Amino acid sequence: MRVYWRRLRPGELDHELLWLAVSVTSAGLGAAWLAMQLPWPSCNFRALFGIPCFTCGATRSAIALLRGDLLQAWTWNPLATVTMLGIGLFDVYAFAVLVLRAPRLRLDLSRAKWLLAGLVVAAAGLNWAYLLSTHE
Numbered sequence: 001m002r003v004y005w006r007r008l009r010p011g012e013l014d015h016e017l018l019w020l021a022v023s024v025t026s027a028g029l030g031a032a033w034l035a036m037q038l039p040w041p042s043c044n045f046r047a048l049f050g051i052p053c054f055t056c057g058a059t060r061s062a063i064a065l066l067r068g069d070l071l072q073a074w075t076w077n078p079l080a081t082v083t084m085l086g087i088g089l090f091d092v093y094a095f096a097v098l099v100l101r102a103p104r105l106r107l108d109l110s111r112a113k114w115l116l117a118g119l120v121v122a123a124a125g126l127n128w129a130y131l132l133s134t135h136e
């Protein structure tokens, strides 16, 4: 894995702008959904099999995070909590480089992609095992 900074090339997709917009729009829509007291999403996997899927608790985790209750967020869904915190860090980074017109952080994952894929699958599996052991 190689980590480096460089300027955006002419015509290159601006990932920071795109994913910051997607993230902020999604968070805004989610907040509006909850503010309008619309029904919470239900889990079709849980309804079908009677056990939580590996994303169950993510909505409650997000709400706990927004309230600043990190422990409760972690309890609902550790992987969702870590993911949302990572998205928050990315958003801060993306906003900063956009405002400052700074070089962009780039990762060359070509040598580590299988290791990263394995880590993601292992994290999802561990998260699911946790949810199966703690929630009914």
Ligand SMILES: [Zn+2]
Pocket: 043, 044, 045, 046, 052, 053, 054, 055, 056, 057
């Ligand atoms: Zn679920």
